[in-house]
Amino acid sequence: MAQNYDVAVIGLGAFGASILYQLARRSVRVVGIDLYVPPHDRGASHGETRITRQAIGEGEIYSPLAIRSQSIWRELEEETDERLFLDCGFAAIDSSGGVSNLHGRTGFVDRTIEAAVKFDIAHEVLNSEEARYRYPGLLVPYDSKIYFESGGGLVFPERCIKAQLSQARRHGAVVHTGEEVTEISSQQGSALITTRLHEYRADQVIVAAGGWAKSLLAGPATSQLRLLRQTLHWFEATHPEIFDSAQFPTFIWTHGKGIEDSFYGFPNVQGLTRGVKVATEQYGDTIDHPEALQREVSVSEASMMHAGHVLGRLAGVTDKPLKSVACFYSQTPDADFIIGPASLDSRVTLVSACSGHGFKHSAGVGEMIAEHLCGKAEIPAQFSPARQDGVR
Ligand SMILES: Cc1cc2nc3c(=O)[nH]c(=O)nc-3n(C[C@H](O)[C@H](O)[C@H](O)COP(=O)(O)OP(=O)(O)OC[C@H]3O[C@@H](n4cnc5c(N)ncnc54)[C@H](O)[C@@H]3O)c2cc1C
Structure with a gap:
């Protein structure tokens, strides 16, 4: 039986950890899922500084x-x-x-x-x-x-991730590590997230899977990464x-x-x-x-x-x-971040904020996304995935 959340955050590196923390401190029912045990050295957020x-x-x-x-x-x-x-x-x-x-x-x-x-x-x-x-x-x-x-x-990137995850947990976030998300689909008015171990239902899904985003979310939003x-x-x-x-x-x-x-x-x-x-x-x-x-x-x-x-x-x-x-x-082709709906399904937001300059913005981006999901902020159009099709 699927577990139910307001938001599921997939990937708990620099961006997923900050989004999880900011949502949890706003009392949103949120689950974070990561393939490894962050902070780890398999993605883009390690290396001491x-x-x-x-x-x-x-x-x-x-x-x-x-x-x-x-x-x-x-x-x-x-x-x-x-x-x-x-x-x-x-x-x-x-x-x-x-x-x-x-x-x-x-x-x-x-x-x-x-x-x-x-x-x-x-x-x-x-x-x-x-x-x-x-x-x-x-x-x-x-x-x-x-x-x-x-x-x-x-x-210190590893410490920032660790601190945000521990504070997210303190504010009630559920964190599942060592669990790979294999599919995200829409079902009965919510998103269904399937991992190798469980199923989760959520009203909103944030995909902050870094270099894995392309394989998890194939389509126009990720094709140019x-x-x-x-x-x-x-x-x-x-x-x-x-x-x-x-x-x-x-x-x-x-x-x-x-x-x-x-x-x-x-x-x-x-x-x-x-x-x-x-x-x-x-x-x-x-x-x-x-x-x-x-x-x-x-x-x-x-x-x-x-x-x-x-x-x-x-x-x-x-x-x-x-x-x-x-x-x-x-x-990305223009070195700007991609933050926005991954497809016509506005339930899934892609956060691919790297091009080599993302970490310094990660805590602020997490706050911006949490405010957006709580209906209090807009995500700037400059970050829209659609700009890559010339629709900016
Ligand atoms: C060498 C290097 C130097 C950099 N220097 C700077 C700098 O000096 N200043 C700066 O501001 N930025 C810098 N950056 C950029 C910055 O580090 C990145 O923007 C940022 O760390 C990216 O974080 P992320 O959360 O997008 O990705 P990641 O940290 O890679 O996180 C993605 C997470 O998703 C998880 N995941 C993937 N697939 C799945 C799945 N299917 N199911 C569950 N979980 C999944 C992974 O395990 C991982 O934990 C640098 C980047 C690099 C690589």
Whole structure:
């Protein structure tokens, strides 16, 4: 016999966990179901740290979500006594002469500065000398432009997911892990969710299945999602103290006009991370399904990352990887999120908010979706799945 809920959330990564938490605290009868036991390392929400920033060069729609997310994490820190967000600062560096192309947009640093002005976000624009003096780890060339946001920094993704799931449970959410949803169908005026173990009925279904969304919800809403393999590297530094989070920010550095001519990095967080973590955006290695991911990272991949991005830009960061991991994210053609009805059946909402820049918005997106389901907020049309058919 099927269990009955107001809402079923499928997938409890960054987005599913935040949606579950926000619905539960609004006293909605909600069940969350995940294939694994989140937080886990099989999806897109692991790897110790994620960059957060308030001024979002990817588009005006995003800054309010990022700002709200930071507030929610601070509230959750109070409730759980767990450190979730470290405001070690964020630097966006442009040494491309303003022609960079990141997350589907050109001129990332200039757009970031525009967003900071528009949303009244505290920031500084530094020249190369000022940036090098303040952060000796950053070997910024002399003609660069640097945006610095003291309120930016990093979040701990696994901790954020864990905190939201535990608070969701505290507010009455039911959580089923290790359970794969195999089908979602409509039956007698509600949705029927079938897993390998149970059946559930719900008035509304949220599909936040990350890279699995395409196989769970085949159709126009997901057909243009591409799964891109990414690698992350932690390199040894000769002077680790200059990369300590007490004095080094997170950064995104655009240094050319190609879509892969950028990299980003993190400070060392004492007691949690070891080595300087860096990564770039990789668009060339697509996979059909998360389970097809090549998880081993070769020595030559680490060497290419170091030679192509790190060498000559980060002081004393050697080409010795302490650790490298592979994961994936889903990419939309315009790099914007997809949040909206998955088909004509308005009972099923697809939340595919990645394209490599989703985590910092996840807590705010969860709140927006919960408010929407409670009839108090609209989801912006910019996120509509229909835009992909040119129906925007
Ligand atoms: C390498 C990398 C670096 C990134 N860096 C940043 C950054 O610095 N800043 C930033 O803001 N964002 C960043 N992002 C993006 C951000 O991490 C993602 O947007 C976000 O984590 C995606 O979360 P998700 O909930 O959509 O997916 P996931 O975390 O993958 O969650 C999907 C969940 O669905 C479950 N699931 C799948 N299928 C089923 C099924 N059939 N039944 C039940 N459960 C199912 C899975 O088990 C999984 O738990 C990065 C992403 C990557 C990969």
